[in-house]
Amino acid sequence: MPVSPFARQTRWGLAVLAGAILAFLYLPIAFLILFSFEVADTPGFPITGLTTHWYEVMLSDSAIHTALFNSVVVAVIVAFLATVIGTMAAFALVRGGSRFAGTSRLLFTLPIMIPGVLIGIGLLIFVRRAVGLKLGLDTVIAGHLVFTTSFVVLIVAARLQGFDRRLEWAAADLGASSRQTLRYIVLPLIAPAIIAGALLSVTLSIDEFVITFFTIGPQLTLPLYIYTQIKFGVTPEVNALATVILVVTLAVFGLLSLLLSSGRRYRRRGSE
Amino acid sequence: MFMLTFLFLVPMAIMFVFSLWRTNTNFDVVADWNLNNYARFFNQPTYIRTFAKTLVMAAAVTGAGLALALPFTYFLVRYTSRRLQRAVLLAVIVPFWTSYLLRVYAWQAILGERGALNQFLMGIGLIKEPTTLLVYNDLGVFVVLVYVYFPFAALALYAALEKFDFTQLNAAQDLGARPDQAFRHILLPQIRTGIITACIFVFIPILGEFLTPTLVGGAQGSLIANLVVNFFRQAQIPEGSALAIVIAVFVTIVLIVFRRSLRVEDVVARG
Numbered sequence: 001m002p003v004s005p006f007a008r009q010t011r012w013g014l015a016v017l018a019g020a021i022l023a024f025l026y027l028p029i030a031f032l033i034l035f036s037f038e039v040a041d042t043p044g045f046p047i048t049g050l051t052t053h054w055y056e057v058m059l060s061d062s063a064i065h066t067a068l069f070n071s072v073v074v075a076v077i078v079a080f081l082a083t084v085i086g087t088m089a090a091f092a093l094v095r096g097g098s099r100f101a102g103t104s105r106l107l108f109t110l111p112i113m114i115p116g117v118l119i120g121i122g123l124l125i126f127v128r129r130a131v132g133l134k135l136g137l138d139t140v141i142a143g144h145l146v147f148t149t150s151f152v153v154l155i156v157a158a159r160l161q162g163f164d165r166r167l168e169w170a171a172a173d174l175g176a177s178s179r180q181t182l183r184y185i186v187l188p189l190i191a192p193a194i195i196a197g198a199l200l201s202v203t204l205s206i207d208e209f210v211i212t213f214f215t216i217g218p219q220l221t222l223p224l225y226i227y228t229q230i231k232f233g234v235t236p237e238v239n240a241l242a243t244v245i246l247v248v249t250l251a252v253f254g255l256l257s258l259l260l261s262s263g264r265r266y267r268r269r270g271s272e
Numbered sequence: 273m274f275m276l277t278f279l280f281l282v283p284m285a286i287m288f289v290f291s292l293w294r295t296n297t298n299f300d301v302v303a304d305w306n307l308n309n310y311a312r313f314f315n316q317p318t319y320i321r322t323f324a325k326t327l328v329m330a331a332a333v334t335g336a337g338l339a340l341a342l343p344f345t346y347f348l349v350r351y352t353s354r355r356l357q358r359a360v361l362l363a364v365i366v367p368f369w370t371s372y373l374l375r376v377y378a379w380q381a382i383l384g385e386r387g388a389l390n391q392f393l394m395g396i397g398l399i400k401e402p403t404t405l406l407v408y409n410d411l412g413v414f415v416v417l418v419y420v421y422f423p424f425a426a427l428a429l430y431a432a433l434e435k436f437d438f439t440q441l442n443a444a445q446d447l448g449a450r451p452d453q454a455f456r457h458i459l460l461p462q463i464r465t466g467i468i469t470a471c472i473f474v475f476i477p478i479l480g481e482f483l484t485p486t487l488v489g490g491a492q493g494s495l496i497a498n499l500v501v502n503f504f505r506q507a508q509i510p511e512g513s514a515l516a517i518v519i520a521v522f523v524t525i526v527l528i529v530f531r532r533s534l535r536v537e538d539v540v541a542r543g
Contacts, residue, residue: 014347021344022360024419025367028378031388035381106527109536111280113472113527115480117497118520121504122283125290125513146280154536207371210483214504223373230377230487239381242374249370257362 029246036239054240064241067225071206074137074221078144079201085145086152087194093153094160111150119146120214127215135217143211148204152197159193192259199256203249284520291513309514319499319515326496329410330478333417334425337474338467340418341425349433361430368423376487379416383488408490416484424473427539432466468533476523 037050058064093104111119123143127133167189171181187194209223216224222245229238292305313319348357367375382388393399436459444454460467482497489495496519503512527534 011347011351014343014351017340018344018347018360021340021422022363025364025422028375028382028419029367029370031381032374032378106531109527109531109534110524112536113476114520114523115477115497117480117482117500118284118516118523119280121500121512121516122280122287124504125509126283126286129286129290129509203369207369207373209371209373210480223371226373226377230380238377242371242377245374246370250366253366253369257365 032239033243033246036236036243038236038239054236055244057237058240058244061237063220063225064222067220067222070137070219071222074140074144075202075205077141078148078205079198081141082145082148082152082201083194083198086149086197087156089149090153090156090160094157108150108153111147112154116147116208116210117214119143120211123211124214135215137216137219139215139217140212140221143215144201144205144208147211148201151200151204152194155197155200156190156193159190163189196256196259199252199259203252203256207245207249287513287520288517290510291517293510309510310518312511313514313518319496322494322499323496323518325410326479329414329417329495330475332414333421333478334471334474336414336418337422337425338429338470340422341429341470345426345429345433348430349436350438361427364423364426368427372420373483375420376416376484379412379419379488383412383415408488408493410489410493412488412490413485413493413495416488417478417481420484421474421477424539425470428470428473428535429463429466431535431539432463432469436462465533465535468530469535469539472526472530472534473539476526479519479523 036054037052038048038054089108093108120143123139123146124135127135127139127142133139163186167185168181171185172178176184207223208221209227212221212224213227220228222241226238226241229235291309292307313323348360352360380387384390390399440458441451441454444458445451449457478495480497481495482501485493485495485498489498496515500512500515500519503509503515
């Protein structure tokens, strides 16, 4: 119960502030979407009229097709490798009982925390100067793997830590081999975290700009294409493309949040 | 583990080696061991000034982020139902996972000369002509950075506040503490890890920010990472590497010092 005589005012003040912050978060996105329907060829106020013309332009733009194709190829490979490697690493981290658990944890945290500029430039020097290879989509994949794998490790490790090991012992008592226990008990239980890690890797990879900027060759990914466009000014076509990307990201994100919350519910029930 | 070493630690080590070499007049890198690239950083006022400016900007954005996120999450946890909390939190996370490039781009349309803000200010008669006061300078960079990094701060603080038992505040006040005392001595110490995590998640990425200054900062809005990028653009690899290593060392030290208080999962593993 509020004790202070001003509690009521405080509460209303906070509510207004919270509303204002949410508006602050969504206003730019709202404008971004609004301008994608603008008739004039520079987005901005005043709105001269509404049209879906820029969506048609975008859909028939072959540069966008190529960039999208590159982005998807990179994202799919990155998600697959990051999920496999990250899940294995999470097992090693949580189950390994290593003396270096604290250090490994820090090591997996670093790629998430270290600014992408440094990862990108480091890889650029490594590939071009030390190894002498050409830059291309493969180097972009390598760059994305550095941080997406760490995300998968952290997400799967978090799930493994909340995992009731007695379930495995029960399976073993009932005659399951360790392979069967893994296949029928462990993997299904941590599947939401693994799938969430994979989806997160896809989203992060598709949206990634900074590392890609340094590690890509002559090709373009979608964010790189957008960057080349907006460096020379804003066009409603980019807004249309941005709107589509936002909607797709939201859809993937909705799926992700459903997966994570379903797993959480199970765990809560399990611990009661 | 092997992959991470190969793709992350080895490149960092190579970058360090390069930072100790030099570029000759043909822009070739020569394996001539020296510390000049570092010495130059400490000697040239431009670098020191930009680095200091970056630290001030990062601190200001962190401060603003906390100042917004603390009352925001406090209100959420204390005064709203769990259902609403989930929904609002989701609303905060969504922009956080959408493209960073697009979020910065979105601000160009607001802060720019034909932007929404200018039109609004002219509409209410506050200004007669479009102002460039808010774009292509430090203020624009500040606003956009607060926008981009607010969700990190909010998530970290929410995770800490969620575990806090608010009846403790009432208990403290029953025992004679003023609300501000209860807040300072009961609440703050218990959400310390959340506050530190929030600070780290806002402060550190700004040390590597080059996109926001490029798109909304204009000529005078450059931060330290812009200098690094410029060096690499001009093929001055040893010079750029030295600057990059300075940032990397700084970041790593911060992470090691605060490693026990840093809850990465609170921020990244929430759905």
